[in-house]
Amino acid sequence: MSILFLQGSPVEPSRSAALSGFVAAELDRRGVENTRLKLTDLPAHALLHARFGDPQIRAASERVAAASALVIATPVYKAAYSGLLKSFLDLLPQNGLDGKVVLPLATAGSPHHALALDYALRPVLQSMSPALVLPGVHATDSTVAKDEHGNYQLSDDIIDRLLQATDRLVYEYRALLSRRAQQVEPVPFDQVRCSV
Numbered sequence: 001m002s003i004l005f006l007q008g009s010p011v012e013p014s015r016s017a018a019l020s021g022f023v024a025a026e027l028d029r030r031g032v033e034n035t036r037l038k039l040t041d042l043p044a045h046a047l048l049h050a051r052f053g054d055p056q057i058r059a060a061s062e063r064v065a066a067a068s069a070l071v072i073a074t075p076v077y078k079a080a081y082s083g084l085l086k087s088f089l090d091l092l093p094q095n096g097l098d099g100k101v102v103l104p105l106a107t108a109g110s111p112h113h114a115l116a117l118d119y120a121l122r123p124v125l126q127s128m129s130p131a132l133v134l135p136g137v138h139a140t141d142s143t144v145a146k147d148e149h150g151n152y153q154l155s156d157d158i159i160d161r162l163l164q165a166t167d168r169l170v171y172e173y174r175a176l177l178s179r180r181a182q183q184v185e186p187v188p189f190d191q192v193r194c195s196v
């Protein structure tokens with residue numbers, strides 16, 4: 001039970017990965033266990049040919065299944081999200097986000113597609129039965145600038161928004177774990193007495 005980061009950019013270094021790196025560091029600071037899955041580490045032929053049974057795809061899918069929460073970071077590509085991310089989401093089971101909390105993050109060249117997380121990614125995530133898709137954080141490239149050492153520096157505004165998003169993520173994640181810990185075993189249907 002931990003938080004899994006999915007990195008959906010096909011390039012490195014990546015601005016969207018810089019956003020998730022910031023959230024991951026915040027989770028570390030707060031003692032919340034988290035791990036990272038770089039989608040570029042998965043075999044391209046398996047992604048392109050929808051090889052559900054590929055051992056690396058299965059292992060990645062199992063990591064998603066084992067996580068209680070996901071942080072999904074993607075660049076905006078053609079007014080939506082990356083094809084790499086879509087090709088991986090396509091290989092998850094229909095209810096592959098069942099009961100999970102999801103935080104989407106995106107970077108984009110311009111503010112014109114600031115709603116891409118909401119109109120493109122959110123419906124896809126929602127179709128996979130998550131417990132909750134949190135409000136996403138969208139950042140334009142000018143707010144994730146490269147310094148002279150090649151490292152990405154986040155603007156104060158983006159840092160504020162990421163901190164707020166992390167607060168909410170940790171709150172919902174802990175609430176989810178606590179609900180699960182208190183949950184009584186469901187009574188099988190055939191043992192329920194109906195008095196109709």
Ligand SMILES: Cc1cc2nc3c(=O)[nH]c(=O)nc-3n(C[C@H](O)[C@H](O)[C@H](O)COP(=O)(O)O)c2cc1C
Binds near residue numbers: 014015016075112
């Ligand atoms: C193929 C491609 C398509 C893109 N399409 C858009 C777009 O439609 N809207 C936009 O604002 N930025 C677009 N961009 C810019 C990227 O979203 C932006 O540079 C982003 O920060 C890259 O994130 P990354 O470094 O994590 O890959 C595009 C970039 C590429 C390479």
